Amino acid sequence: MSWYKKEKKEVVAFKGNKKIIEPAILVNQVAATAHTEHQSTKVLTHLIKHPIVSEKAIRLQSQGQYTFKVTPGTSKIILKKEVENLYKVKVVKVTSVKLPKKIIVNKGKHGQRSIRKYMRVHLQSGQTINLGQV
Numbered sequence: 001m002s003w004y005k006k007e008k009k010e011v012v013a014f015k016g017n018k019k020i021i022e023p024a025i026l027v028n029q030v031a032a033t034a035h036t037e038h039q040s041t042k043v044l045t046h047l048i049k050h051p052i053v054s055e056k057a058i059r060l061q062s063q064g065q066y067t068f069k070v071t072p073g074t075s076k077i078i079l080k081k082e083v084e085n086l087y088k089v090k091v092v093k094v095t096s097v098k099l100p101k102k103i104i105v106n107k108g109k110h111g112q113r114s115i116r117k118y119m120r121v122h123l124q125s126g127q128t129i130n131l132g133q134v
Helices: 026-034 037-044 055-061 078-088
Strands: 010-015 018-023 047-050 064-069 091-099 102-106 107-114 116-123
Touching: 026 055, 047 078, 055 102, 064 078, 078 091
Parallel strands: none
Antiparallel strands: 010 018, 047 064, 064 116, 091 116, 102 107
């Protein structure tokens, strides 16, 4: 009765002493769609939810740094490849912030806000992203 079990397929890579585990589905999508730009933008756009528009994010855009809300399982390497393919720019650095679940109470009922993850993409000097483009 093994067909009832859900299989967890993961790809394990080592970067220095760190063990990197990424879902095999995302890695396979990046590898399978690397040949054509049109297909890669269709498949990978679900990783970036939307760009962040706040006072700080707008101030950092003038310095070549753009902030995006992404799905919690997204790695820096995959996001870098996605932004480079989607916006046709050169990404120098990616930084991330992962905010934990938050317990909230609304009208006496307890609940929790889901995990949120934001990534800031640092571009090569002189390059910009038109966020209304995609």
